Amino acid sequence: MAPSTVTLIPPRFTLFTYPRNNASRIFHFRSPLRRSISAMTTQQGSSSTKTIGHSDWVQERVVIKGRVQGVFYRNWTIENATQLGLKGWVRNRKDGSVEALFSGNVDAVQEMEQRCRRGPPDALVTGLQVFPSDDDPGTGFNRKPTL
Numbered sequence: 001m002a003p004s005t006v007t008l009i010p011p012r013f014t015l016f017t018y019p020r021n022n023a024s025r026i027f028h029f030r031s032p033l034r035r036s037i038s039a040m041t042t043q044q045g046s047s048s049t050k051t052i053g054h055s056d057w058v059q060e061r062v063v064i065k066g067r068v069q070g071v072f073y074r075n076w077t078i079e080n081a082t083q084l085g086l087k088g089w090v091r092n093r094k095d096g097s098v099e100a101l102f103s104g105n106v107d108a109v110q111e112m113e114q115r116c117r118r119g120p121p122d123a124l125v126t127g128l129q130v131f132p133s134d135d136d137p138g139t140g141f142n143r144k145p146t147l
Contacts, residue, residue, distance in 0.1 A: 059088075059103040061133040064116055066126035068098045076120035078141055084108040087137040091144035099147070103137035 064073070069092050077090040077100055086108055088101035100116070102109045119125045 056106040058106045058109045061131045062100045063129045064098045067124040071122035081141040089142045089144045092146045
């Protein structure tokens with residue numbers, strides 16, 4: 001099956017989605033500098049998606065790589081997640097990445113993932129990994145200490 005193409009930030013990156021199986025998605029980022037970065041997202045059916053009433057809720061942990069520290073990425077994430085009505089947290093990691101937990105309506109979480117692929121104006125996102133999570137999201141959206 002041929003990959004579908006979505007432009008993230010013209011002309012910085014192009015996203016190719018390769019269907020692998022029902023349990024995962026693979027994202028391949030290609031920059032105009034001919035550098036390639038791959039990321040794989042995993043979904044485990046009912047463990048990452050919960051049905052509450054008539055709404056579908058999902059909780060996912062996201063790791064964002066690239067130039068994402070020192071560019072107000074955490075503050076930007078808090079603002080965007082709050083705007084979308086998400087619960088969770090964001091923190092820097094010692095390896096230079098940013099990690100976040102998003103919990104809320106499926107559409108809002110997916111929108112936040114798309115926003116994280118772009119990031120704030122001074123960020124340069126080179127990879128994004130998404131994992132299902134059972135962590136406690138808390139009552140709002142907060143900043144956690146560096147891990």
